[in-house]
Amino acid sequence: MDNDVRCAAIGEKYFGAGRHVRNVICITLGTGVGSGIFIDDQLFRGPKDIAGEIGHMTMDPNGPKCNCGNYGCLEAYVGAPNIARRTREAIMAGEPSVVTELVDGDLYRITPKIVTMAALKGDRLARRIMQDTAELIGLALANVVNMFNPELLIIGGGVAQAGDLLLSPIKQTVKSRAMREHAKMVEVVAAELGEDAGVIGAAWLNYLSDAGLMP
Ligand SMILES: [Zn+2]
Numbered sequence: 002m003d004n005d006v007r008c009a010a011i012g013e014k015y016f017g018a019g020r021h022v023r024n025v026i027c028i029t030l031g032t033g034v035g036s037g038i039f040i041d042d043q044l045f046r047g048p049k050d051i052a053g054e055i056g057h058m059t060m061d062p063n064g065p066k067c068n069c070g071n072y073g074c075l076e077a078y079v080g081a082p083n084i085a086r087r088t089r090e091a092i093m094a095g096e097p098s099v100v101t102e103l104v105d106g107d108l109y110r111i112t113p114k115i116v117t118m119a120a121l122k123g124d125r126l127a128r129r130i131m132q133d134t135a136e137l138i139g140l141a142l143a144n145v146v147n148m149f150n151p152e153l154l155i156i157g158g159g160v161a162q163a164g165d166l167l168l169s170p171i172k173q174t175v176k177s178r179a180m181r182e183h184a185k186m187v188e189v190v191a192a193e194l195g196e197d198a199g200v201i202g203a204a205w206l207n208y209l210s211d212a213g214l215m216p
Pocket residue numbers: 056057058067068069070071074076077
């Protein structure tokens with residue numbers, strides 16, 4: 002797990018949306034996609050300290066190449082640069098979209114924030130890109146929910162600033178795709194700490210390590 006993702010997950014678990022819950026998965030959506038898995042209040046690290054790589058869950062073995070060298074990983078679709086790439090490719094293939102105007106015709110300036118703005122204006126392509134993004138994230142999370150039976154999923158990171166545009170279809174997909182007993186109990190919420198989550202998590206880790214206690 003990359004350190005930023007870990008710190009943000011720890012911040013949210015102990016001081017944000019997860020503070021009253023013991024079994025929590027915190028997913029961070031940004032340039033990369035990662036997660037922190039908390040089981041009975043403990044961060045699950047794995048023997049090499051690299052557990053939680055939800056971004057590299059294979060969604061389609063024949064999908065686009067991912068940064069990790071594999072193909073069709075979740076991150077290869079929903080990492081921030083890949084949300085931009087999918088939008089750009091659709092426009093280059095001829096789909097009309099207000100995104101083109103929002104970037105003054107320079108399709109390499111597309112960001113998830115711009116796609117979100119276009120979707121909120123009702124742009125059909127942008128809405129579809131965001132819907133597909135949410136569904137892929139929801140599918141990956143449904144798999145994780147079936148494995149770990151968490152009480153809470155926290156959705157954070159820069160891309161999550163799209164708010165309900167992403168959160169509602171993520172929630173819907175998790176609820177419809179996870180096994181019934183899992184789906185019934187799991188709650189899906191937005192992160193509470195925003196960009197401060199990482200700093201708060203890092204400070205807490207430092208404090209614990211000085212005190213000789215690691216979470
Ligand atoms: Zn990957």
